Amino acid sequence: MGWFKRLFGSKQEDSETALSNRSESVATNSASSEWEPIPAYIDADPADYELVSVIATAIAAGDQPDSEFVVKNIYQRNPEAKTVSLIAASLAAGAHEDSQFVVKSISKKRK
Incomplete structure (x- = not known):
């Protein structure tokens, strides 16, 4: 009986779940506004x-001096x-x- 209910569950349950998910995302957005990336x-x-441009283009050109x-x-x-x-x-x-670790993002708290 449980899988019938999951398979053919009422639309009301789906809308309640969507409403609770929406309220969680609003709370997350308000909390994230306190942080500045x-x-x-x-x-x-x-x-x-000038120096960086000359070095970068020299490395990129390699053996092809006619390139721009x-x-x-x-x-x-x-x-x-x-x-x-x-x-x-x-x-x-x-x-x-x-x-080994990878830092994906850094945020600081706004004053």
């Missing part, structure tokens, strides 16, 4: 554009995100020295 990469200093490249954006690692990810991975590793 920290980008992994930030814009590079404009003074470094256009560098549109230059980014650098965010020092704040780098420091936080190193500290978090080091703490998570703890006694397991052979472990």
Whole structure:
């Protein structure tokens, strides 16, 4: 009888489940508005554009000197995100020295 009920269950049960899922997502969105994501990469200093562009195009050109490249954006690692990810991975590793971790996102609480 249980599988009949699951297979041919009433639409009212489905709508109640959807309503509870919707209220959970609203609560999650309001909680996430307290946190501000920290980008992994930030814009590079404009003074470094020329040097970075020359090096990148030289490496990309390789043995084909007739090729042309256009560098549109230059980014650098965010020092704040780098420091936080190193500290978090080091703490998570703890006694397991052979472990590896990947930090997917970093957020800070808004003031």
